[in-house]
Amino acid sequence: MDLTKLKRESLCVQAGWQPKNGEARVLPVFQSTTFKYDDTEQMADLFDLKASGYFYTRLQNPTNDAVASKIAALEGGVAGMLTSSGQAANFYSIFNICESGDHFIATNDIYGGTFNLFGVTLKKLGIECTFVDSECSDEELEAAFRPNTKCVFGETLSNPGCKVFDIERFANMAHKHGVPLIVDNTFATPINCRPFEWGADIVTHSTTKYMDGHATAVGGAIVDSGNFDWEAHADKFPGLCQPDESYHGLAYTKAFGKMAFITKATAQLMRDLGSIQSPQNAFLLNLGLETLHLRMPQHCKNAQAVAEYLENHPKVAWVNYCGLKGNKYYELGQKYVPNGSCGVMAFGLKGTREQAIQFMDSLDMICIVTHVADARTCVLHPASHTHRQLSEEQLKAAGIASDLIRLSVGIENVQDIIADIEQALEKI
Numbered sequence: 181m182d183l184t185k186l187k188r189e190s191l192c193v194q195a196g197w198q199p200k201n202g203e204a205r206v207l208p209v210f211q212s213t214t215f216k217y218d219d220t221e222q223m224a225d226l227f228d229l230k231a232s233g234y235f236y237t238r239l240q241n242p243t244n245d246a247v248a249s250k251i252a253a254l255e256g257g258v259a260g261m262l263t264s265s266g267q268a269a270n271f272y273s274i275f276n277i278c279e280s281g282d283h284f285i286a287t288n289d290i291y292g293g294t295f296n297l298f299g300v301t302l303k304k305l306g307i308e309c310t311f312v313d314s315e316c317s318d319e320e321l322e323a324a325f326r327p328n329t330k331c332v333f334g335e336t337l338s339n340p341g342c343k344v345f346d347i348e349r350f351a352n353m354a355h356k357h358g359v360p361l362i363v364d365n366t367f368a369t370p371i372n373c374r375p376f377e378w379g380a381d382i383v384t385h386s387t388t389k390y391m392d393g394h395a396t397a398v399g400g401a402i403v404d405s406g407n408f409d410w411e412a413h414a415d416k417f418p419g420l421c422q423p424d425e426s427y428h429g430l431a432y433t434k435a436f437g438k439m440a441f442i443t444k445a446t447a448q449l450m451r452d453l454g455s456i457q458s459p460q461n462a463f464l465l466n467l468g469l470e471t472l473h474l475r476m477p478q479h480c481k482n483a484q485a486v487a488e489y490l491e492n493h494p495k496v497a498w499v500n501y502c503g504l505k506g507n508k509y510y511e512l513g514q515k516y517v518p519n520g521s522c523g524v525m526a527f528g529l530k531g532t533r534e535q536a537i538q539f540m541d542s543l544d545m546i547c548i549v550t551h552v553a554d555a556r557t558c559v560l561h562p563a564s565h566t567h568r569q570l571s572e573e574q575l576k577a578a579g580i581a582s583d584l585i586r587l588s589v590g591i592e593n594v595q596d597i598i599a600d601i602e603q604a605l606e607k608i
């Protein structure tokens with residue numbers, strides 16, 4: 181039985197760690213920085229990328245590799261890697277393609293941390309990002325491309341605006357210009373959407389969110405579909421297609437074919453920048469992944485009920501959840517996340533910003549935390565928390581009204597969630 185061909189629910193439980201005779205049934209934590217060899221030659225081949233194997237955990241570790249291959253299997257990709265955080269995953273996904281003097285395009289509704297990384301920090305490295313509205317016209321999107329554009333980036337479901345990204349449209353446009361589409365699939369997870377099926381080339385994750393699902397470990401992941409033909413646009417991607425002097429003149433595309441992208445990101449970026457996930461965190465992430473297929477439908481079911489409750493409440497001004505009929509993103513949601521989007525929604529109250537804060541402070545079971553997408557229902561006010569660094573103008577461009585409350589619906593009993601919201605609404 182080919183275990184990589186299992187259905188998603190089975191992959192959550194079974195993919196990744198496949199023990200040999202007499203080995204631990206459950207994925208062990210390889211809490212070791214280093215690995216032992218019998219002779220010098222074997223180790224030398226590993227250093228030259230002539231053989232695959234483990235020698236130092238900054239490059240690869242068996243616990244991490246098992247979890248990365250589970251995530252790759254869930255996304256339907258050819259290879260994956262773990263990173264220390266979602267930030268590192270998104271940074272590596274861009275930096276593995278772009279060098280100083282290059283340019284890329286991203287939608288402006290992405291997570292605040294990613295927005296800063298792309299707009300401020302990458303700029304300091306000489307990589308420029310043009311932000312476009314995810315609903316811009318084809319002409320506007322065309323106009324954002326330059327001769328030195330190397331990739332396009334978007335989020336399946338934007339954090340915190342909960343907009344649905346038209347993956348197919350952006351993939352077609354990226355491919356027309358000979359560049360890959362990278363999609364941050366954190367909120368949808370491969371249970372609800374597999375961006376590769378719509379033409380995306382590379383997927384990233386903050387595994388900190390639903391994949392871990394219990395708010396225990398910060399982490400990230402990158403998965404490559406193996407579909408993008410770097411060699412067909414070799415002039416654009418010298419880092420992948422031309423010899424790497426730091427590996428004795430090896431060219432990743434020629435030496436590793438479909439594995440080129442992840443091999444380069446591991447052998448070069450992880451070697452030099454070192455944003456590894458600790459094996460202990462990878463172990464926790466794997467436990468989360470084992471129930472991802474059970475938790476996601478429950479998050480969606482609860483969120484749908486909460487969204488409908490809020491929509492009908494006289495004190496609520498607006499709700500953005502793509503599962504609501506009549507929502508601006510309902511049609512796109514039906515296309516990309518037909519079984520439900522996730523537990524996260526955004527809404528605003530009638531009344532002042534102070535009343536919004538009073539509402540949040542009046543919640544009992546639901547806590548205010550800088551987190552989303554775990555088992556516990558929580559709230560956050562992005563304008564005064566995660567997106568504090570953004571100007572009023574940038575907030576508006578990112579679709580974050582200053583009254584926007586981000587609610588992450590958990591997997592408790594939905595009647596208790598609604599009852600808590602109700603008693604807090606009564607206090608304002």
Ligand SMILES: *Cc1c(COP(=O)(O)O)cnc(C)c1O
Binds near residue numbers: 335366385386
């Ligand atoms: C949280 C988040 C990130 C950043 O991930 P960390 O694990 O916090 O570094 C990136 N993208 C999205 C969509 C997120 O929600």
